[in-house]
Amino acid sequence: MEKVRNVETDEKRFIVNGKNYKIKIEAHWTLAYVLRDKLGLTGTKIACDNGACGACTVLIDGEPILSCMTLAVECENRSILTIEGLSDGARLHSIQEAWLEEHGTQCGFCAPGMIMTTKALLDRIPGPSKEEIKEALSGNICRCGNYDHIVASVLSAAKKMRGEQHG
Amino acid sequence: MKKFLHINASTVDEAVSILRQYDGSAKIIAGGTDLLGQIKNRVHPVMPEVLVNIKTILNLEYIKEDEEGLKIGALTKPRDIASNPIVKRKYTALAQAAHAVASPHIRGMGTIGGNLCQDSRCWYYRASKNYFPCLRKRDAKKGAVCYAVAGDHRYHSIFGAVNRCLAVNPSDTAPALVALNAKMKTTKRIVEAGDFFDVGPERTTVLETDEILTEIQAPLPKIETESIFVKYSLRKVIDFPIVNCAIALTREKGLVKESRICLNAVYNLPYRPEKAEKCLTNQPIDESVADEVSQKAMEDAKPLRDNRYVVPIAKWLIKRALLSCK
């Protein structure tokens, strides 16, 4: 069935996880929608869809951004990193390894957003204190209440990234 | 979401001319964390047809200080204001207020202009699909009411209503700028911070539909001036304030020479309790003075059935803010 009242843009270029995509989009599409429904990158989750939970966090030029409150059309030519881009083939990123070891996930729905926010934090502060971790992740909600394990995961990830642990 | 046209503006003039061209059916988008939520939920009877992106305009994001004082571009992120060493040291209330905004993500995505111009958070006003077509919606019908009056108004004004609307101004940075005696520079004029806020159809400022806020200016603080901002909310992050308070005061020989106190989230506009400021003049800051000032500040409160609890909390917040000034 044809779409109606198509307000399509020209082809827009998106750089996601180092790969170039060129697709036509509609101006009102959020980045979260384009990533999930158009590019097949469903790792980024939509939970509150209102900017109040952090589940949809991706990195744009290294900054943690709520993709459900960002228009895709404004992300053209910017470097976007999603959870799928963190591991290198079968090799997990240190943050992901730490998450597994410390049981940072229960249901897993908040994990992509938490992990991406963590990546931005550890790139900025390689050795954060517990307070700095909680502050940086305070906008990420976990409904399983797994916060303590998440903080432990970040502390462990920081050690791994500084080379203080094997992994 | 309702569809719209999206235009990247490259200059302020271009943005203004698009706003004029669409005569009320175009809105500017900066951080978008307020506007996109409204469009997603179809909050208003008429949603904008055009969004004008002003993030593509250069030179609207800066923090600088000159001989006149602090100048901040309207697109500057709260996160950068909060961490700027000059703002932290000399315009402390503003740095603290910027740090108190929402969540770390939003502090990095949003703008100070957006925080100042944001629409009210009243849960009647914000209900999806315009479920409550209240008197502050554009083209409100004759006889339209404020639903909070007869409804649940626990997060609404304790100082009465401007234009019969009970919704509070939710901004954290607004009271800080009022306390710092800042000015707002727009594409048309320069307005004192205290006069910048308003209660109009779908707007909380005096900005006209083709007018854009471009710069915030705070005067150089006098010697022995300090400022502070405190916020009370149910959760420690993400939440809008139940009440916040900014105080800027100048002392001489330990006595308060002049002060500006501003509360927000307790009234439709940032609230200056001038009686309280008067009784602070020529006083030292101690427990009993702080008590008296906070009492005076709330003297004109007319809380309603569901929001009486805000009065003691506001008093305590003012007291705490005052006593934190060394």
Add this chain to the structure above:
Amino acid sequence: MGEELSVIGKSVPQKDGVERVTGKAKYYGDVMLPNMLHVKILRSPYAQADILDIDTSGAEAFPGVELVMSFKNYPKVFRGDLHYVGDEVAAVVAVDEETAEEACDLIKVTYDPKPFVLDMKEAMKPDAPRVFPDRPNVRLGWGPGFKWFYFSEKDPITGLWTKKEESDFHGFGDVQKGFSEADVIVEDSDLSQAYSRVTTMEPRGCVASFENGRLTVWTHTQGLHHTRNDIAKFFELPRTKINVVSPYTGGSFGGKVDKFFIPIAATLTLSKTVKLVFTREEEMLRGWARGSLSRAKLGFKKDGRLIAMEVEHWVEVGPDGDSYPVRNVFRHTGAKLYARHCQHLKIKAGVVFTNRFISIGWHGYGTPETNFMMETVMDEAAYILGIDPVELRRINHFRKGDPLASPRPVQVNAQISSCGLEECLDRGVEKSGWNKKWKHPGQKRGAIREGLGMDLSIHGAGDGFFSTAIVKVSPDASASFECGIADIGQGQHTVQSQIVSEVLGISYENVHIVCHDTDSTPYSTKVGSSQGTWHQGKATYDAAFSARKQILDLASKKLGRKPEELMIRDGLIYVEGTANPACTFAEAFDSLSMIIGVGQTFPDGREEGIYPKEQGAHFAHCSVDTETGEIKILKYVPVQYVGRALNPKIVEGQIFSGVYHGLECALLAECIVDPKTGKMLTYNWENYKPLTMLDCDIEPIIVEIPGLDHSHPFGAIACGEGAIDPVCAAIGNAIYNATGIRLKMTPFTPDKLLKALGKI
């Protein structure tokens, strides 16, 4: 098998953790299929109304629309009577969500609005507007066909009740006699937990596809096979024509167990894939519970023995939602938790209908609100009797062997399999510093006052429905097993894999679980009542044990040894007491390619009359600011007796989960509606506030008492829900200890405290 365990009791990583941390895990909402259609639902603007007429022609003609559904063409799925703002009026199935949404606006509905009621107390008044015209708003019990029994005439020799009669009340003995023999009576009423909701990250919904005569449904679920049965029954389809796919669920906590008949009905008509994802606002319409109004009267001897109890407990269910949670009122009364000395008990309980959103019992399933009632009044009693609250619990909690008066009409000599409460109390007292820090409220001074509160809880490990596991072992000492248990984040896939690994003696990494859909798995109980580990675990254990036995039988023939002399370790077979492996699996298997073991657990699969129960003691240290009404949790120590923690970090996670949800209920959570229209005002996560990382520190203690509970092969009891039950009362009791103010209604927001303090 010896008691030295290599996998059980270790915090091995989640079996499906890699998928979760890489974004590869496909939740139902991630299913994107070609030419998929989308559903939008038109919802009632009225709290109570009949649909007089509905004209869907405008929507049907809208380009991109494939189907418009209402009670006219789908009378089983939609009703013509509506009972809450947001109730389902009609649905549009279209090429995308936006088209469906626009078409919904074109549906013309003529409503006949009716009076409505939004508050429990109001709804219970005789002249209240009726939610349903054909029945009163108040209904005794937990569902049509329920039965209450009153037990009397105790046999002095056996101690068992000999007379059982149907009644409007549950209970035993003679409460009038009991109260007359009591030295002290403590009673209170208007104890109330607020209507609050399960909140999960993942919103509800499903994807349904009917193709080539088979229906595939991707959704979140707590029981894949249960969901399949429900769909089969509703649509009168053979079960074998339906495949329910649910490898991951983004949180459920008991409250996300809906059935989504709209997209399923649509796909059965259109033979195209149909997707329904609730928006957050729609998600907020479902999954409410807890709303309660209770009173309790307790009769004590002056030495603290609780000998008689009378309880009245009402639960709000919105317009006829899940009323089963009422049944769990027994847990914290003299029927179970305080069975030690309680000789006389009378319980009257039931549900109340209102026009406030359909309830689905969640996380605790009726127990938190009854715990709140009981443990608040027990705390009051402690002060009145002049007995330390911890001591009062010690005197009165059940001991192993105390008979329970379960509401089931089957057993009267039911017992709990083990009691870990003494240990819980000891550990909690120590960690919280109770004996050092506790002071009477009369001694508290200053604007900010600190207080300690505690309470007990008990929770079921349920009895499950029916569980199966099929373990398939290969000659290379790897195994896969089929098990349809749902993993909703509570770690079932991990724990069941640990059981297989331990029993077979092979590495955890070499165990693969097949669990994603009903086609590839045998029937499994739904997870609920915290019985997944216990119920499915027994089936998994039996299946692995059966395979192990077959392997050892083969090895014994090969080696000329008795099977009892052999053991398996690290995937190799040893003669007990020797250092070198005697043979490999491949050598034992010889020409066999696979060994299969099957295990099944049946309903009531426990030893007759013995029930395992999770137990806990919680200790809260709070500060109360008497100027602002703000309550701060300084330290929260939940001590949970779980039998054995098969995976300690998972158990810890379960405790965090329970306490966080409990703290939300205590401090923030409530259903707020506009009183004039019934429209929900807590429609998003700005207005209904989930606790953030900054809001509390919890220090959980897991109590395991090896050898104490034999009802499960590894001694596991449960750890799903026990941690949420006691939280509200623990906080309420701490507030009382700090200020002398007894708050009887959650959430404990500043306005309530300030009012009680006389400040406003």
